[in-house]
Amino acid sequence: MKIYTYTKCSSCRKATKWLKEQNLDFEEIPIRETPPSVDELRTMLEYVGDLKKLFNTSGQDYRALGMKDKLPSMSNEEAFECLAANGNLVKRPFLLAEGKGTTGFKEETWAALLKA
Numbered sequence: 001m002k003i004y005t006y007t008k009c010s011s012c013r014k015a016t017k018w019l020k021e022q023n024l025d026f027e028e029i030p031i032r033e034t035p036p037s038v039d040e041l042r043t044m045l046e047y048v049g050d051l052k053k054l055f056n057t058s059g060q061d062y063r064a065l066g067m068k069d070k071l072p073s074m075s076n077e078e079a080f081e082c083l084a085a086n087g088n089l090v091k092r093p094f095l096l097a098e099g100k101g102t103t104g105f106k107e108e109t110w111a112a113l114l115k116a
Contacts, residue, residue, distance in 0.1 A: 001024065001025065001026045001027070001095070001096070001097040001098070001114075002026065002027045002029055002040075002095070002096045002097075003015060003016065003019065003026050003027070003028055003029070003093050003094065003095050003096075004029045004030075004031040004034075004035070004036055004087070004090065004092060004093065004094035004095075005028055005029070005030065005031060005092060005093050005094075006030070006031050006032055006087075006092055007030070009092055009093070011092065011093060011104065011105040012092055012093045012105070014105055014107075015093040015095070015105040015110070016028060016093075018105075018107060018110065022111075022114070024114060030087075031087040031088075031090055031092050031094060032087040032088060033087070034087070035083065035084050035085070035086065035087035035090055036083070036084065036087075036090060036094055036096075037084055038077075038080045038081065038084045040096055041054060041079075041080045041083050041084060041090075042076075042080060043096065043101065044094065044096065044101045044103065045076065047100060047101040047102060048101070048102065048103060051071070051076060051079055052071065053091060053103055053104075054079070054083060054090065054091055054103060055067060055071065055079075055083070055089055055090070055091055056088065056089055056090060056091045056092060057091075059088055059089065060088070061086060061088040061089050062089055065089075067082075067089065090103075091103035091104055092104075093105050095110070095113075097113075097114065100113055100114075
């Protein structure tokens with residue numbers, strides 16, 4: 001299981017703390033330095049179902065790059081390339097496990113996902 005995080009993100013810290021409390025093994029990857037790959041983003045889209053859920057819509061980079069206006073006209077592949085090139089644009093924490101994944105941290109969602 002991989003979790004992409006940012007050290008200054010409180011949701012990321014809560015998520016890794018929760019995973020440790022559940023005694024779950026995971027690999028923590030710094031999202032800004034090593035964003036998810038295009039293949040990982042493509043896989044995550046299958047799990048979350050909405051391209052917008054891959055984006056950190058409240059982030060400074062999202063606003064500065066005008067992504068709100070650009071996103072509706074972007075192809076999935078263009079969006080994946082954009083996300084893979086800039087980890088600040090990716091919704092975090094970004095969790096990929098075998099056959100499942102999610103973005104953001106809601107304890108109930110993670111509990112249901114990882115105990116399934």
